[in-house]
Amino acid sequence: MLVGRAAVSTVFSRCRAYSTKHIPRPVPVLPDASLETFRRDAFEPATPVLLPRQTFSQLPAIKKWFSSEPDEVVTLNRSYLARFGSIIVPLEISNDGKFARLEQSLSFFLECVNASSSTYQVQPSRYFNAYVPGARAIKRTTKSNDFFSAATITPPTARVYLAQAPINDLPQALKDDLPVPEIVMKAGKGDVYDSSIWIGQAPTYTPLHRDPNPNLFVQLAGTKVVRLFRPNEGKAIFAKVQETIGGSASATMRGEEMMQGAEKTALEGEVWDDEIGSNRVGWEARLSRGDALFIPQGWWHSIKGTGDGMTGSVNWWFR
Known part of the structure; x- marks a missing residue:
């Protein structure tokens, strides 16, 4: 358990001092999910953290959108979602x-x-x-x-892959299944910059990128693994890949090039192949149903859906 901002900082300083070159370090877990703890130990110091496991396990979308029994593969609740088939x-x-x-x-x-x-x-x-x-x-x-x-x-x-579908574009009934968490509403400037849902059959993959706003990422179904890098380290990985493939893509404006071809292959190798000889230092978090990860502004991250069956996620960007 971590106690306060000092404990979180200690974990990260130790990671920097003793980390091997290629093995990602685990993202720290907050001792509780209170607004005060989150603001003090994560939001204000801009530190990636996991909230206590299954903090969001009671989100209505988890039970309404997905059908699963213990030890069974997760499937979509098609009978429920089909009501909104025209969107x-x-x-x-x-x-x-x-x-x-x-x-x-x-x-x-x-x-x-x-x-x-x-x-x-x-x-x-x-x-x-x-x-x-x-x-x-x-x-x-x-x-x-x-x-x-x-x-x-x-x-x-x-x-x-149903990717980055804005919650605001959904019918009200589906919006109600994803109420905005209190920490998103109150930790920042009092409202939500944007939000989206992600649903697909594993394996799913999102290449290395960065967001312009802090991000709360919540797993609704299945399992996802997230690898994160500090802003300067992620930028260095991106620059190395561009040099390797002879590319000139912008780190800010990302398009379909990162989803296919040489850039996708090179980025995936740099982030996920622990045998590649680079000096990167990264962190890793594994999320299951109800788990939540805070990704600070500017931190680079790549996400993989693993296992069998459906995966589902939702994220809210802080103002």
């Missing part, structure tokens, strides 16, 4: 190294998730041919109504 959400689709962003209905996303967990496809053309980059054709035999790929009968290779 438009942003999607990221990746397939065999190719990437595309688009906006589609929530119903479309639910169909994709269902198809990605099934071997046979009923209407593959609805998203394979029209929306999935690099999709392979699906054929039907004369002996069966089942669809399958030209090679072997396998689930689709495409990954569809």
